[in-house]
Amino acid sequence: MSKEIIPAGQSISIAVLFISGSSLFMGTSGQSGNSSWIAIIFAISLAVPLMLIYARLHVLFPGKDLYDMLIAVFGAVFGRVLSCLYIWYALHLGALVLRNFGEFSKTVALTSTPMIAPMLMIGLLCIWVVNAGMEVLGRSAKFLLLFSFIVIVLIQLLSVPKFEYHHMKPLLDSGWGPVFADTAGSFTFPFAEIVIFLGAFNVLPAKGSATRVLVSGSLIAGIIIIFVTLRNLLVLGPDILSSLYFPSYVAVSRINIGDFLTRIEGSAAIVFVTALFIKVSLCLYVTCNGVSKVFKLKSYRSVVLQMGLIMVYLSDFIYKDIMEMQYFAYHIYKVYALPFQVVIPVMLWIAAEVLSRRKSSKSI
Amino acid sequence: MVIYIVMIYVFVAIFDPYGLLKRGMKRDFYVCSTLYLISFSLAFALSMHWEIPSPSPLIVDLIKRLY
Numbered sequence: 001m002s003k004e005i006i007p008a009g010q011s012i013s014i015a016v017l018f019i020s021g022s023s024l025f026m027g028t029s030g031q032s033g034n035s036s037w038i039a040i041i042f043a044i045s046l047a048v049p050l051m052l053i054y055a056r057l058h059v060l061f062p063g064k065d066l067y068d069m070l071i072a073v074f075g076a077v078f079g080r081v082l083s084c085l086y087i088w089y090a091l092h093l094g095a096l097v098l099r100n101f102g103e104f105s106k107t108v109a110l111t112s113t114p115m116i117a118p119m120l121m122i123g124l125l126c127i128w129v130v131n132a133g134m135e136v137l138g139r140s141a142k143f144l145l146l147f148s149f150i151v152i153v154l155i156q157l158l159s160v161p162k163f164e165y166h167h168m169k170p171l172l173d174s175g176w177g178p179v180f181a182d183t184a185g186s187f188t189f190p191f192a193e194i195v196i197f198l199g200a201f202n203v204l205p206a207k208g209s210a211t212r213v214l215v216s217g218s219l220i221a222g223i224i225i226i227f228v229t230l231r232n233l234l235v236l237g238p239d240i241l242s243s244l245y246f247p248s249y250v251a252v253s254r255i256n257i258g259d260f261l262t263r264i265e266g267s268a269a270i271v272f273v274t275a276l277f278i279k280v281s282l283c284l285y286v287t288c289n290g291v292s293k294v295f296k297l298k299s300y301r302s303v304v305l306q307m308g309l310i311m312v313y314l315s316d317f318i319y320k321d322i323m324e325m326q327y328f329a330y331h332i333y334k335v336y337a338l339p340f341q342v343v344i345p346v347m348l349w350i351a352a353e354v355l356s357r358r359k360s361s362k363s364i
Numbered sequence: 365m366v367i368y369i370v371m372i373y374v375f376v377a378i379f380d381p382y383g384l385l386k387r388g389m390k391r392d393f394y395v396c397s398t399l400y401l402i403s404f405s406l407a408f409a410l411s412m413h414w415e416i417p418s419p420s421p422l423i424v425d426l427i428k429r430l431y
Contacts, residue, residue: 297392306402316410317418324420335430
């Protein structure tokens with residue numbers, strides 16, 4: 001089977017949809033009220049150096065993914081143990097994102113349908129696309145990003161008459177403390193979640209495109225998230241915003257253009273579904289790729305169906321209810337995800353730099 | 365529901381793990397079969413409305429102990 005390579009443009013599309021996926025309808029962590037956009041800017045500026053570290057790993061190990069790197073640097077046993085941790089993280093993240101969609105369907109869109117039905121439909125679609133290969137996912141992402149971008153811009157423009165600029169004042173009402181807390185929250189969810197993409201670095205072209213993909217992907221997704229957060233804030237205000245599970249959906253439902261263009265939130269929800277589809281697909285690919293590397297399988301495709309089904313079932317029983325989901329996403333996740341997003345990659349980077357310098361000094 | 369699950373999984377077994385064995389991918393077959401058993405157990409438990417322990421309380425407990 002020929003090696004899959006996806007061009008930088010398609011990889012950027014995947015990165016943008018991956019980062020903005022859940023945040024488009026869940027919003028970002030919001031203790032700071034009307035200053036949450038400042039927290040997002042801080043989170044982006046924290047994420048960029050991390051992206052450069054991730055990209056450096058691609059330079060040090062061209063054509064290799066996270067699992068190859070872990071096994072090459074930490075050895076066959078410890079490298080595989082760490083790989084198993086990343087397989088769990090990717091599987092868990094995919095299940096969390098699917099559950100977000102399930103709760104969204106159950107709460108606002110398909111209230112009488114069992115939650116597993118929409119999650120299974122999206123899950124099967126993801127299994128299909130991952131089985132078809134990363135090239136298909138890349139092409140889908142490129143088209144879906146364009147579509148999502150048009151919808152987001154259109155909704156942004158239609159929301160302008162509903163903007164109430166007094167919601168922005170007083171800025172930093174509760175001080176810098178909540179802003180810094182939100183910065184940590186927004187950094188881990190969603191920006192640093194792109195660590196999952198390291199598990200698919202083998203599909204990037206060998207010559208240093210990772211910096212372009214990760215940095216521009218984070219910046220574009222960051223701008224989209226800032227615009228969406230500002231729109232939600234200006235339409236709903238900080239008090240209502242913090243009390244909602246899916247603020248974007250409610251903000252879009254307020255659009256009313258001449259009593260003619262109303263109730264378009266259902267159509268806007270399609271953007272959430274497209275972004276979520278890409279995010280879950282990438283998580284599934286990285287999970288399957290990890291399993292294939294750890295167990296030395298011939299192809300990751302051998303386990304796509306079973307891992308995808310396990311991901312869907314996990315998403316069904318992972319939380320008891322939406323409150324538990326919200327609590328986990330905004331309070332627990334930022335600590336839980338930190339080792340996967342920062343600690344292990346930084347350790348890997350330092351070890352890889354030391355090894356590559358030793359190798360180059362030996363060759364001299 | 366349980367009957368549907370069993371029927372679907374019989375079909376999946378022929379299509380997925382057995383297909384790998386027929387293609388001579390033995391290692392892939394063993395891993396896929398293990399995952400198939402896990403997947404089937406979860407599907408069966410969900411269709412029977414059995415309570416499956418979630419990993420979330422464990423993670424929450426661990427994080428709360430750390431911080």
